[in-house]
Amino acid sequence: MVHRQLFSIAVALGGLVIACGGACAHPHVWVTMHSELVYASDGSITGVHHAWTFDDMFSVFATQGIESKKKGEFTREELAPLAEVNVTSLKEYDFFTYAKANGKQLEFNDPPAGYYLEFDPKDTVLTLHFTLPLKKPVKAKLLTVEVYDREFFIDFSFAEKNPAKLVGAPAPCKLSVLNPDQMDASLAQQLAQLGANQRDSNLTIGSQYANKIVVKCP
Amino acid sequence: MPVKTVVGGRPVVHFLLLVAALAGLLLLVGVFDAAFAQASPFGAPRGQVPAVPVGGVLGWIFAKQAEFYRQFSGLIRASKADGNAAWSLFGLSFFYGIFHAAGPGHGKAVISSYLVANEETWRRGVVLSFASALIQALVAIVVVGVAAALLNATAATMNNAVNVIETVSYALIIVIGLRLLWVKGRAFFAALRMLHRPAAVGAAVTPPDQLHAHTSHDHHAHDQHEDDHDHHHPDANSHSHDGHAHCECHDHSSAWGHAHAPEPEELAGPGGWRRGFSAVVAVGARPCSGAIIVLVFALAQGLFWAGVVSTLVMGLGTAITVAATATIAVGAKSWAARFAETRSGYGMLAMRGIEVGAAAVIIAFGTLLLAGYLVTERMVGI
Numbered sequence: 001m002v003h004r005q006l007f008s009i010a011v012a013l014g015g016l017v018i019a020c021g022g023a024c025a026h027p028h029v030w031v032t033m034h035s036e037l038v039y040a041s042d043g044s045i046t047g048v049h050h051a052w053t054f055d056d057m058f059s060v061f062a063t064q065g066i067e068s069k070k071k072g073e074f075t076r077e078e079l080a081p082l083a084e085v086n087v088t089s090l091k092e093y094d095f096f097t098y099a100k101a102n103g104k105q106l107e108f109n110d111p112p113a114g115y116y117l118e119f120d121p122k123d124t125v126l127t128l129h130f131t132l133p134l135k136k137p138v139k140a141k142l143l144t145v146e147v148y149d150r151e152f153f154i155d156f157s158f159a160e161k162n163p164a165k166l167v168g169a170p171a172p173c174k175l176s177v178l179n180p181d182q183m184d185a186s187l188a189q190q191l192a193q194l195g196a197n198q199r200d201s202n203l204t205i206g207s208q209y210a211n212k213i214v215v216k217c218p
Numbered sequence: 219m220p221v222k223t224v225v226g227g228r229p230v231v232h233f234l235l236l237v238a239a240l241a242g243l244l245l246l247v248g249v250f251d252a253a254f255a256q257a258s259p260f261g262a263p264r265g266q267v268p269a270v271p272v273g274g275v276l277g278w279i280f281a282k283q284a285e286f287y288r289q290f291s292g293l294i295r296a297s298k299a300d301g302n303a304a305w306s307l308f309g310l311s312f313f314y315g316i317f318h319a320a321g322p323g324h325g326k327a328v329i330s331s332y333l334v335a336n337e338e339t340w341r342r343g344v345v346l347s348f349a350s351a352l353i354q355a356l357v358a359i360v361v362v363g364v365a366a367a368l369l370n371a372t373a374a375t376m377n378n379a380v381n382v383i384e385t386v387s388y389a390l391i392i393v394i395g396l397r398l399l400w401v402k403g404r405a406f407f408a409a410l411r412m413l414h415r416p417a418a419v420g421a422a423v424t425p426p427d428q429l430h431a432h433t434s435h436d437h438h439a440h441d442q443h444e445d446d447h448d449h450h451h452p453d454a455n456s457h458s459h460d461g462h463a464h465c466e467c468h469d470h471s472s473a474w475g476h477a478h479a480p481e482p483e484e485l486a487g488p489g490g491w492r493r494g495f496s497a498v499v500a501v502g503a504r505p506c507s508g509a510i511i512v513l514v515f516a517l518a519q520g521l522f523w524a525g526v527v528s529t530l531v532m533g534l535g536t537a538i539t540v541a542a543t544a545t546i547a548v549g550a551k552s553w554a555a556r557f558a559e560t561r562s563g564y565g566m567l568a569m570r571g572i573e574v575g576a577a578a579v580i581i582a583f584g585t586l587l588l589a590g591y592l593v594t595e596r597m598v599g600i
Contacts, residue, residue, distance in 0.1 A: 027284060028507050057291045057515045064514050065372035085374065124518075155284070 027155040030055035033147060034159050035213060037175075039168040040137055043217075047108070047133040048097060048145055049167075053159075059126040063119065072121055079117035079126070086128055087115050095132055096156065097147050098210075101140035108132040141217055146210040156211055164213045173217040180211065283317040286310055287508060290528075294516050297524050304524055311512075311528040315351075315535020318508060325350055325501030326540050328391055328583055330547035332497045335398045335576035340552075343544035346494050348537040353502030354509075355533030357383065359526050361505055362513035367522060376510065383503050388588040390500035395580030402577050406570040413567060506532075 036049040054062065066082065068074045090096070091110060099106040115130035147156050158164065163177045289310055296303035319326065329350060333343045361379055365371040509529045516525025554572065558565030 028287070028511055030288070055288075055291070057511050060518045061511045061514045062373050064366055064518070065370050065375065 027149075027153055029058045029154045031154055031156045032159050033156060033211070034162060034164070035145070035147070036165045036167050037143070037145065037169065037213065037215060038131070039166065039170070041168070042139075043170040044137040044139045045101075045134065045143060045169075045215075046137045047131055048099065049129070049131045050095075050097070050147075051127055051129050052156075053125050053127040056124045059119070060124055062126060072124075074117075074119040076116045076118065079119060083115055083117040083128065086117070087111055087130055093149070095130075096149050096154070097132055097145065099134070099143070099145045101138045101143050103142070106138065107135045109135055139217075140215075143213075143215040143217075145213040148210040158211050166215065169215070170217060173215055176214045176216075178212040178214065279317050279320045283314060283320075286314040286317060290314075290512050291515060294512070294519055294521060294524060294528075297521055298519060304527075307524060307528055308531045311531040312535045314508070315532035315537075316539050317535075318506070318532070319351075319536040319539035326543045328501050328580055329497065329540060330544050331576040331579045331583070332394065332398070333544050333548050334551045335402055335573045335580065336493075337551075337573070338494070338548060340545045340548040342494065343548045344541040346498050347541035347544050349495075350498040350502035351533040351537035351540060352530075353498060354505055354536065355529045357503060358505035358509040358513060358529050362510055362517065362525075363522075366514055366517055373514070376514075380505060380507075380510070383505070385588065387500050387503035388584050390496065390503070391584035392581055392588065394497055394500055395577055395582075395584055398577035399574065399581060402570060402573040406567070406574045409567040409570045413564065506536075508532075 032053045032055075034051040034053075037045055038047050038049055040046050062082065063074055063079075066074060066078060068078050087110075095108065095111075097108065099108070109132075111130040111132055115128070118127045118129065119125075120127070149156065158177055158179055164175060166173060166175050169175075290307070293303055293307040293310060297307055329343070329347055332338075333346070338346075361376060361383075365376045365379060509532055512528055512532075513522070513525040516522055516528070551572065555569055558569040
């Protein structure tokens with residue numbers, strides 16, 4: 001019927017006009033991560049150290065107009081003001097880092113002094129180094145750290161080599177790193193291993209799109 | 219009147235259509251708003267499940283534009299040594315523009331709503347789309363050209379400049395929406411009033427040369443009007459006289475009741491282009507972050523001209539997507555208008571209602587953008 005067609009067109013029109021919200025935002029910043037989980041001598045985790053390398057286009061954009069002694073190269077000192085801006089603005093976004101110990105959300109303090117930016121003149125990329133200390137160090141049988149931008153303006157991914165490291169962790173602790181792409185395969189495998197009525201509380205379906213560090217300490 | 223009864227089924231359908239369309243729009247806006255309010259980094263609880271990337275066509279578009287974007291740096295670097303790489307760069311820019319415009323921003327929504335609210339033709343829609351994309355490209359080129367190339371300003375300075383442009387642009391969008399809401403809201407209520415005065419429907423149209431006589435409300439004009447009844451102009455849309463207040467005060471003036479809606483010709487016609495231009499500026503003013511980054515990167519590689527051409531080609535691609543969306547919007551509207559034309563009662567009311575809805579959508583967009591709930595692009599200060 002014509003009216004029904006008309007109606008569906010009106011709805012489609014509405015959809016076209018409104019659709020494509022944040023979900024189809026596309027990032028202009030890519031970050032490749034190396035992360036370290038830092039442990040105290042008593043076996044509790046104290047914080048996360050991130051080294052985030054920005055993509056070359058964004059790095060060049062970010063360093064535009066910054067004065068340097070040597071053209072095309074920047075020292076840590078020359079980049080110090082930019083590093084401060086970075087860390088300050090990242091606060092608003094919780095540093096895109098979300099950690100859980102035994103399923104319970106952990107809270108971080110702001111990074112202490114000592115954070116810095118490094119410029120690699122060969123690849124023209126910037127790397128931001130900073131530490132996120134936990135408010136309260138914890139011991140956890142299961143620890144997860146996820147890094148993602150929910151709005152997807154920044155595309156985070158772990159480096160292919162040495163994506164994550166445990167520093168000073170108790171010997172039996174095991175580290176695994178899951179990327180969004182690999183997640184589906186590994187998730188499928190894990191699911192396949194589960195019995196029909198079995199439930200694995202360690203498996204949190206729904207966050208399979210995040211970059212995830214998982215540490216299991218027996 | 220048996221004929222009327224048959225036709226009488228239509229108004230109900232039209233009215234339902236209107237209500238459904240508006241409800242759908244509002245619902246979508248609501249969902250939209252909620253989604254963005256949640257996505258806002260401020261006050262958002264930590265560790266929420268991340269937004270699941272959209273699958274299907276949108277997911278594909280989304281993946282494509284990211285894929286294209288990542289190839290810019292390699293091609294710009296390669297263009298330094300190899301002229302052919304520059305052609306690949308421009309080709310990439312074109313496709314990136316097409317895909318990128320499918321994402322948020324780029325005024326697709328605002329331009330489409332503007333066209334729907336404004337009784338514009340698809341041709342004008344296409345022209346307005348291309349004009350806004352061109353302005354967007356030029357703003358990016360000027361911002362980078364002046365700030366980075368001439369003044370060697372920092373990225374932060376450029377971001378600030380873009381933020382100022384952005385705020386002005388969003389405010390302009392709201393102003394345009396409010397203006398349309400005012401005009402179309404009046405038209406809507408005029409159409410509504412007309413419904414309650416069936417005698418007025420399809421009543422005579424005063425010839426233009428009698429226009430000035432009306433203000434005096436004299437009996438001569440009244441008589442003249444009665445004579446005109448015989449002519450019975452079928453298209454209640456075509457006459458141009460503006461709403462005169464006299465309809466409120468005299469019974470006989472109810473015959474002009476339908477005349478109080480501002481007619482399409484007032485909005486299109488001469489002067490319409492000027493209004494269209496304001497929409498183009500409002501929508502096109504905000505440069506796309508991708509273009510700015512590409513320009514700065516090209517500048518750093520000593521190939522600013524390649525960045526400029528790339529940005530213009532990107533704008534061309536963007537224009538195609540925006541124009542396609544606008545054409546669909548206008549097409550849907552004129553389809554609806556064909557049904558509405560058969561009646562000036564409920565059909566008119568429905569059309570005016572759709573226009574009011576489109577104006578409201580523009581205001582909603584502008585407000586959400588200005589308030590920061592709806593972020594089309596973000597630089598995060600890193």
